[in-house]
Amino acid sequence: MGRLTSALAERDKEVRTLARWLRALRERSGLTYSQMAHKTAGFARPVSLATLSRADEGRTVPTWPVTEAYTRACGGSVRTAERLWLRADAGRPGRRGSGAKAMPVAPGAAGAGRALPYVTERCELLVAMRRLRLRAGSPSLRELETRAVRGTVSHLPRSTLHGVLAGERDCTERVLVEFVRACGVGPAEEAEWVAALRRTAGTPPPPPDVHRRLAEAHAEIRRLRRALDGHPAREAGPSGVPRRTDRPTGRPVP
Template structure:
């Protein structure tokens, strides 16, 4: 019972910390929920007034898109929001806990969220989340776990650059990273597929331009389909000779 109460307290603490940080952002920005919702209308994923107001109540963990939109609308640090959200999400109800066996801790499956990763930033978020769920091992520990034949296949300097978003993640680094975090062969395939999608998908700004272009084409087609038919010119009159 004592362990359960301790786990619940830790979970509530992380959720409250995130909620308090979000409320502080809104108070400093001076924005109302309505104004925030209006600002998110220009984001990739707009968020409603009701959803924003629930995000900082501290009862549940809001989704990451909602947390990010809330933070951006108030002009806060997305990196700080990500760190707080990862900790709160890792402790939310439904997470299984138990005794760990020697070696790398078991990691959860890639899940549905990983299947929808299409951008580099989303992949980095998933990697940081996986590391957190694996017990937040240090870069040195991850480097040690990837040692084979006295050589590490996951140098901590390389991994640091990848997780910081300063260098691209290669397939080899990604595979070594997820293995060091306890992922199995089935999950490796999911991670590799996600990495490939980030390389083939157009950047967000290009996608927005394409969406605008498609909308303009649709508007022009609609205008052409509904334009009035041009009036036919009167037939020329032939002069009749007497």
Template structure:
């Protein structure tokens, strides 16, 4: 059977289990990677990479290996879907959880992080269409969901705007009644982010109070952050005149507010 394989490289449990399972199927079938390559029409290097744990293999590769090795396709699909889920949704820091999180309830979400987790779940139920495929579906409906923008939204690196959220649910095949519940969840979450007006005056008073108490132990780090926040909000206030829209803190990002003294 050739030389012993290198240890599986991934630190992601679901991907590690998929790689180990693929190795087990090949070994039980008594095939080398070269022999399996002939049968599957995939290069031996591709098959070795699929079982290495370095990256998530495509379902087509997993399906081909499983079929030629006489493995159970339902088991293969379940393991691949699980690994694919965690490839798109990073685990919380320090998590050793082996199962995907439970279904997110739209009536209980209280953050845009929850909404993004729900978006990943919607995509999983739609059989993980590519971002380009989602954009194509949106275009067919007269809209747009640029894949580059959507990628940033799903990673939390761009605001989750309501039109994007609504279009995303539609192209993922979410039922209309369910979409209405999620739309209400977006409204509730977005409104909760700005319970009272926050502007430069708010931060100016906080900065003044912090300066007055600096001799009592207020750290220079906090003072510096307050000063930078004050400068930013002064600039925002200047831009927030006629012809400018958008209150600070709204729009679907998960940035934490500055720490006040």
């Protein structure tokens, strides 16, 4: 019970921190909520006066689009807003699994802004995934599921992704790859995500030339077997037809 109470207190603290930061931002800008709403009319997602006024009350966590619009309208740092919002949203009331069974986000994990090559903990990877989704425009789970459709089947079911992003279930390599691809990540960065996932699981990445080395080993084994069986080795001639490399030099014995 004490642990749950502590977690709830930490969650409320992060929500209040975000709210105070937003209020201070508005006060420094000198704008009214009405003026802010007017400025957001030019954004991709306009926000109403009432929604903006609720965003800094500290009772609930505003959605990311609202937080971003509030910040941009007041000329604040979107990067700072993202960091504070991620920490507040990690234990958002109403999020499935936000109670005792949910995977806790380590204090400071979101604020550290840890670069992907240095991610070593599962909570750090989770924060990185949430940040990636934000930077992709906060697509819904349904939209991400649709982006991963090939043929008639989606390789990124939204129920599975919801559990992963909520910290309720482990993220498999296949789910991670489909997720980052749906968020617009290219092949080069995709490999960094997979390496990060393997580090969180304690699995060392395979050598970059492992497949080539395995092929060479298999070829050497086949050569040795032929030698042991008394079959002369063969190599391809100019025309691609195998030829003997150990032709007898004398006449055949009658």
